[in-house]
Each structure stands twice: as C-alpha cells, then as structure tokens.
Amino acid sequence: MTHPFRHAAIVGVFNTTQARALPGHDSLSIAIEGALGALADAGLETTDVDAVIGERSGELTYELRLGPCRRSINGLGIPAVLEAASLIATGQSQVVLVVGGSAGVYTERASTAPWTRPTNEFVVGYGMFTAVEFALMAKRHMLQFGTTPEQLATVAATIRNNGHANPEAVYFGRGPYEPEDILASRLISEPFHLLDCSTTSEGGCGLVLTTADRAADLPRAPAWILGGGSDAYGPAYQHAPIWDFMGQGGQDIPAGYVGRRAARAAFSTAGLRPDDVDVCEFYDPFSFEIIRQFEAFGFCPDGDGGPFVMDGSIGPGGKFPVTTDGGTMSFAHPGNSTQMLQRVIRGVQQVRGTSASAQVPAAEVAMCSNAGSGALFNDVLLVGSGRP
C-alpha cells in the first residue's frame, strides 16, 4: 500500500530569535517573521502559499495578502502539521504554511503565565496551574512505581544542558547543570522544582509543506512524515488529572498513558519500532513527562521510565538523545502553543542534519511529541530523512 504521506514533503523550517521578551513585537508580528523565515528556508514565496494553519492564520492571510487561500486556526503543533500533510496528500493544497508566534502576552509576573491557569468552575478555586496538573500525575507514578526526584532531576539536567549548548536557546550558556542543581532550585509544585519546569518566553516559528514533485525543485532535501497520531481524554486543565481515568476508546489505556494509542498508530503507519528512532524530540513541559512518554510510547515497560533515563541513553551520544535543542525548559516556550510546533521543527532539523547544536550523526528518524498527561492530550509525529 502506498504510504498516506508519500507525497507530502516538509521543505522549510524556521525559528525567529527566541528570548524571554522581544520588545517591539506582538504575537502577530513575530508570527509573520516565523512565516517569512520558513518560506525563505524553503526557497518559496508568499505567492506560492495556498493554505495557512495556525492560531493567527486569518490575520497572517490578511497582513501578507495571501488570499484567496485556505486558513485553519489549528494551533496545536503536531495536529497542525498532520492537517497540512493531509491537505497535500488529498490534493487540496500545494503549499501549506504552518505558523506559530507569541509575544507580549505574559506581562503580569506575580501570577503564573495566563495560558497556564484554568478557569473551569471545579478547579479555579484551588490555585491550580499547569505545574499542579502535571504534578498530580507525576505523584501517582511515584506512588505506583517508586519513581524518584533524582530521576526527574536527571531528565531536567540533560535537557537544560542541551539548551546550555544551543546558541539559539533562550538559556544558552546558562549551565552546565548537574541533577543536584535541579534539586537545589526552589519548589514550585512538589515534586517539581523550578528547574523541573518549562520556562516562558517569546518568539515565532514556521514550517512549510509542499508536494513531493514540487520539493524536487527546491534547495533543501525534504523531511518526510512517516507517521503520526493524536490522543485526548478531554479539555486541558478543566477536570481532575486522574492517572487511572479511562475513556471508552477500547484500548484499555488510562489517561496516565495518553499518547500510547497515538504512538502505536504512528509506528504502524511508519512500519517502525521504538528501537528504530534515532532522536527523541519529546515535549518537556515538566521533567517527569519524559519518563512517562518513554513508557507510553513503548520504549520501555510501564514503570521502568525512571531507571530508563538514568543509564546515559537520553544524553548526547546515547541511544535515545532527548529534546536536543533544550526544549521548553531551555530553548523556548513562546505562549500557549508555538513551542509545540518547535518540537517538529527540531525533529526536521535533526533528520536534515542542520541542527545548530547536538546534531545526532546520520539521524534518519526523529520522534516528536506535544503536550502530556497533565493536559490530558498527547500527540506524536515520526519524521524521517527517507521518503516513505
């Protein structure tokens, strides 16, 4: 059978400058920079674009006079890329621009970032924010399997050291870190210390897909979508994040292992197994989520994620290097969704061999992910250097 995404090629990726704050920008202006940068990387013009996907796709379409073109307000990273690939695969679009950007949103620093605070009536009175939601999941894993703060800290130190070495990261040069440094930082929501948590920052990014035929005439070697999947159990941050929560999806997977069904689908489409993955560009909102995703995605048995991250395999030169740009902890976390698309961008850079740091030699398959257990959704994408 022909692979469903055989004719959809990722031909351009771009990150703008990423910083704690980008004075003079708002979310739309930095998204425009992300869009134009991605088109330039692809060797394409605004006149080539016939679809835009992103939170601000309408404004972008207007500001850049892209019309008439398709717009979609899907701002969720991997699902947006899968939508773009589907548009190409079904012949509905020829050049799709996926764009993210956020600036000037988090200004009142006495509170946690606005996108982290739920407003649902059943949770709002208890002072919850994303760290709390993910901590309630992490705590269950610790109770059930004996996962330790040191294992969490090892993940955080590994990812923050990747950011320390990445000249494009917001926290470039801020390390290096040992696990003890993570454990010595102040507590936010136990078991998470400050350095177990993602940062907040500002920036934009973009990604361009086109047909394989068109890609053949473009300067960059394309990256290919080998498989993908998307799982949710409900809206994020509105209900209790219960590890054992079950839906009726029929696969006997608790909410704690959200993403498992998506990963199985992605590997099945790709004809690959976890062992075939060269680099794990996993989403890292909190250190524990890396441990959980190695289990959810089938890299190790349930409950073994803690020991799995302790043997050196997730660091540079290991079998499964993780979140190599520094991720949301150190590279960037612009607003509520831009950072999700940045996981895909990093995966593309890895399989193209164009990473600014921590390039995995001859990486052919990257597994990217978005979100996680505390958010009740988790998406995965397998990108590769070889056409499927």
Place this chain on the structure above:
Amino acid sequence: MTVLRPQPPGTPAPVPSIFSAPYWEGCAQGELRFLRCAVCHLALADAPRICWRCHSRVLNWEVSEGRGRLYSWTIVWRPQTPEFEVPYAVAIVDLAEGCSIISAVIGCTPEDLVEGMELAVEFHPNSDHLSLPYFRPVGAA
C-alpha cells in the same frame, strides 16, 4: 510547623453553569452534592450533561456523605496568583460514592499526607455567596 489552611476569601471564584448551580447551592449549605444517573446509578463528578455510560439525561442530585480517600496530591509553593497563600495542598479525592473531585487538604502538615488516607469534607467561604469544599484528615483536629 506548617499547617495547611483554606484559602482566604478573594481568590478566583467559580462561575456556576445552569447545570452546576445546585452543586454550589449545596456547598453554601454545607452539603457536598453529586449527580447520580437515574437509569444506571453511576455517580458522576463535575455536573455533567449526560451519563457517559448509559447516555441517560436524567441525573439526580444526591448528597455525599462527605468522606473520601486521598488519591494524589501536590504541595504548591508558587502561588497561581498573589491572592493564594502558600503552601497549599491540591488533591484528587476519591469520594466514597465512587467519583473523584479536585479539592485541597487542610488541617494537617504537608508531611502528614499519605496515599489512601481517609478524609472528611468541610466548607470555607470563597466569596460572599460561594463556599468551596476542602478535606481534612479524619481524626485531625
């Protein structure tokens, strides 16, 4: 020694829906209410519109006995907004009736919290007209 306490009035307030209003009226009267499906008798948290199991729209309010067990928790040291006093212990409580809710544990120290410990509900004002359910370990003063 840090004893966990309810938040003072003035923290962000719940906005009831037309489906959840009886829940908040119950809290104001010192009752922890939940919905039970009239057809399959499933206990349901968070004032849903429908019984997910049998799709009955006939759901009746009942009063919980107010007992539950601690399923998961986190001690929070960075307040969501400056109105919150730290530390506070956000918790998931498994109610005896079979559904689970988000709340906070009070009346003990963070170190006292143990998986499965028995908890009892009590109510503290969040504003002039709304109260929030909190849980205290059974036997704690």
